[in-house]
Amino acid sequence: MEQQMENRQVIFKGFIDRAPRETDMELKVGSIGGGLKAPPGSGAFLVKNLCLSCDPYMRGRMRDSRASYIPPFVPGQPIEGSGVSKVIDSDDPDFKPGDLVSGLTGWEEYSLVRKTDQLPNQLRKIEQHDVPLSYHLGLLVFGGPIQSHCTTSFVKFHGKFCETNRIQLNDAANFHGITNSLVYSQHKHLHGSTSLFMVPKNIFCAASGAVGQLVGQLAKLHGCYVVGSAGSRQKVDLLKSQLGFDDAFVYKEEPDLDAALKRYFPQGIDIYFDNVGGDMLDAALLNMCVGGRIAVCGMVSQHSQTDPQGIHNLFNLISKRIRMQGFLQSDYLHLFPLFFNQVLKYYKQGKITYVEDVAQGLEHAPAAFVGLFSGRNVGKQVIHVANP
């Protein structure tokens, strides 16, 4: 007779078209058969989940839409997301009991994982034992450095961008990569042939979450002047005192975001890393420099809205020849090993600080997830499920 084990799970109850609520999920005691063994011939392996990641993009999977870049959750089944897990039993020759892995898993105590259900490079064995396991959910994996990489990649590919826009890059700076010396000459065709040299240093980002904190720190490491916005005074203090941002402000305390940005960027914004959308994007458009760039990576303020807020200031794209481009981390998975090593090095050298908000226990997972959308988390939100 097959041995049944209890398996506590966070079940997705059904599709929604509004901001997520705790009641959209349900803690259930399910069961797992086979005596915690991976079924022979399945090619799968059974894991014990140790920590789970809460990410804003998961809201999109609660909508009944096939139009998205990622399929929706299945009602009645556990929520699916990134996690760090320990292999208990394996029918996959690449994974052995005791291995620690990060990849796509379920919001439950035990999951059966198949390599073939994962994106390339998403499922990885954890080899570093001098970094907290949960860091593999943010600092060192999926959405963390890769999304941040989009900005720096955006800066790095600046040369290409500039050529299109008739703004030419200093080639020497280009070949040295992203450094303090990254300068460009903006040929001012309108007013003759004078050249204006400037450092593309003024970076603005919404900095409260998992991605923003890394974007800002990487930009600082590349010599930029970085200002972040956040939802509370506590977070602003964190950005300035621990994460090294040049400045930061509480957007909820600003009656006029346009005026706020003019105060922090009297000469305009060179790069806006937009992971918020909405009013902040509209205000940033008013404050961009000529030739500025907007990396669009999140629009978290719009995740819950079926009729998203209108953006009114797009005319600035023309008058300022702005380039605005959308990024998805899944397009950059092949670059992951490079950035994993880079960010790990920065972290070990103390050049990068990483802030987490850890909810203890699977039973607190729904509240932790819902909190993302009201900005309750300070730093990357994770759920601690069990110790190895």
Next chain:
Amino acid sequence: MEQQMENRQVIFKGFIDRAPRETDMELKVGSIGGGLKAPPGSGAFLVKNLCLSCDPYMRGRMRDSRASYIPPFVPGQPIEGSGVSKVIDSDDPDFKPGDLVSGLTGWEEYSLVRKTDQLPNQLRKIEQHDVPLSYHLGLLVFGGPIQSHCTTSFVKFHGKFCETNRIQLNDAANFHGITNSLVYSQHKHLHGSTSLFMVPKNIFCAASGAVGQLVGQLAKLHGCYVVGSAGSRQKVDLLKSQLGFDDAFVYKEEPDLDAALKRYFPQGIDIYFDNVGGDMLDAALLNMCVGGRIAVCGMVSQHSQTDPQGIHNLFNLISKRIRMQGFLQSDYLHLFPLFFNQVLKYYKQGKITYVEDVAQGLEHAPAAFVGLFSGRNVGKQVIHVANP
């Protein structure tokens, strides 16, 4: 005693914050002194204006805003715009009486013109005598081929674009410039290493005006599948029968623009040349392909609005990794000679058709200009003032 001559003028009455009306301008009989002579020592030359250009961007100069990329008109002074003129008298050694020139001039019978008030390459002597003079206001100058060039330039710089997006261009095609063979391989990192080759052929543009008709024809010459939108059945017939568009539709007859675009582009839009903005931009965002590009060059539907309409579907920038970029022709003036020759050649070879809407007489200039914003013009709107 100085000899005074009558000089009929279209005067700009004062700043507005709404759609232009004929009453915002006034026909006045002014005078010009000096016996139709350029003042000695002025470095200027006196011209008789032959034809004048009506362009949507001029609406922006009726607003009292220094924030724009071009200074506002001066209340009480004639409207300023592109024109073709004949030199009557000159204190500039580069220009002789009898010379025909195109450049910035006044909406009046006679203007005193200074080289130094013009943008680089904007003031040019007309050397071609086998092309109608007014074609130097649209087909062969300022806003015509140069704005259209932005699209093709956008296609041409595709290689750079693709590299940023991890989509690599077929190098051979790249070096051959814009040809039918322009193909790209989209490395589908998400689903392994298979390559998908496709021709970036599906182009959509609002095609009724001076720029759209050229964009579409240039795209056709480069092997694209081109669909245009226009404001009337008459214009749609023109696009299909005379300008060679693959298809066209009357946007005013479409209750659902999203559905209309899905009908014409079942596989999505590769490039949207946006000179309209508003609802059309929102519908296009829903129908772009992954890796698609939006060249933003006009937003004519938004010119008259102080509180422009919100764009709601920008989330597609992320899910489809769209690049959206603003263009101003003034950044490309240095490329003008190249494109002048290219477009002239196409025209003489019968590969490009050019449609004008000519208003006869300075007194009809205000109505012609106002008509731009209700789509009354069929083709490029010009005003015939006098014969040489």
